[in-house]
Amino acid sequence: MMLHIKHLLGDKTLFFIAVLYSCIISVLFFIPSPDLPEIHFSAADKIVHCLIYFILINIWLLYFFKKKDFRFNSKWILVLWFSILLYGIIIEILQDLLTVSRSADIFDVAANFIGSLLGIIFFRSIKHKFNF
Numbered sequence: 001m002m003l004h005i006k007h008l009l010g011d012k013t014l015f016f017i018a019v020l021y022s023c024i025i026s027v028l029f030f031i032p033s034p035d036l037p038e039i040h041f042s043a044a045d046k047i048v049h050c051l052i053y054f055i056l057i058n059i060w061l062l063y064f065f066k067k068k069d070f071r072f073n074s075k076w077i078l079v080l081w082f083s084i085l086l087y088g089i090i091i092e093i094l095q096d097l098l099t100v101s102r103s104a105d106i107f108d109v110a111a112n113f114i115g116s117l118l119g120i121i122f123f124r125s126i127k128h129k130f131n132f
Contacts, residue, residue: 050115088112
């Protein structure tokens with residue numbers, strides 16, 4: 001019985017972490033750019049986007065992978081991937097429409113695409129190491 005309770009709490013905790021991370025990055029993407037620290041490396045913004053989306057997709061993949069009753073297959077990975085990419089596109093459009101100091105950038109979308117794709121490849125290569 002305790003094992004089942006522990007499993008359910010683990011899923012809720014991971015779900016909470018995934019939702020919290022998603023909310024935090026959503027807020028961060030709307031912070032006015034003058035308030036952000038300056039980085040003097042031309043590709044730093046794209047690397048940050050890759051890293052953010054790499055982490056985002058890995059958290060969500062881990063959540064779904066951990067659910068014993070969830071059928072974890074390529075179809076659902078694609079659904080999650082397209083959902084996260086759509087989220088990134090919507091964020092870029094909203095940055096352009098709702099902020100003064102930020103604008104939509106197709107290269108940010110490309111960096112999101114690459115980061116999430118690398119995240120999927122990474123997760124698929126290590127998922128066998130999880131003992132859930």
